């Protein structure tokens with residue numbers, strides 16, 4: 001299997017972490033998004049959307065990080081994606097919730113416009129309005145994550161067993177580190193983040209991401225407050 005990825009990519013990191021933690025042998029192919037390698041014909045033929053991650057397993061070419069995690073978990077019969085249909089339905093629910101709700105506001109309206117020049121809005125007014133929208137939406141989603149999904153007793157998003165939703169979500173929530181964002185107002189989220197960071201391969205998988213985040217420390221960003 002080949003995984004086309006970028007080590008800082010929010011949606012590549014969960015797959016790399018899941019593979020590392022579960023001893024899944026995958027050949028990683030680095031696609032340098034910074035130099036536009038994803039726009040070169042060779043890669044665009046494999047993924048016309050010109051994005052990472054992309055998993056190639058024999059004759060299967062699979063995009064969408066959520067679908068890739070589910071495929072790998074099924075292929076290797078991981079307990080992180082139990083066969084019980086009700087448990088699986090809840091995992092799917094959280095992954096969709098993260099992807100279509102939380103990530104839109106937190107990633108695309110708050111974090112990315114501040115760190116990627118191509119996400120900056122054309123006027124200051126439009127830019128500030130996007131960030132204000134992102135702050136408001138993110139706070140709503142984080143409260144739901146803190147109170148409803150994790151709650152005061154769970155170690156993970158859906159109880160005390162890690163699932164692929166945790167791998168998926170941790171990639172998205174920790175992009176807050178790129179704008180030096182604190183989650184202190186959300187103690188259950190802090191506990192969950194700290195549990196995920198205890199995974200054996202966390203540091204190794206996130207080394208480059210952590211370097212990127214460290215470079216942004218102390219800079220002025222619109223955060224959650």
Ligand SMILES: N[C@@H](CCC(=O)N[C@@H](CS)C(=O)NCC(=O)O)C(=O)O
Nearest residue numbers: 009010011050051052053064065066
């Ligand atoms: N919905 C896709 C999103 C993929 C995505 O946004 N990938 C980013 C990296 S995090 C990318 O390749 N960006 C390059 C670009 O769009 O130009 C997934 O979950 O896999």
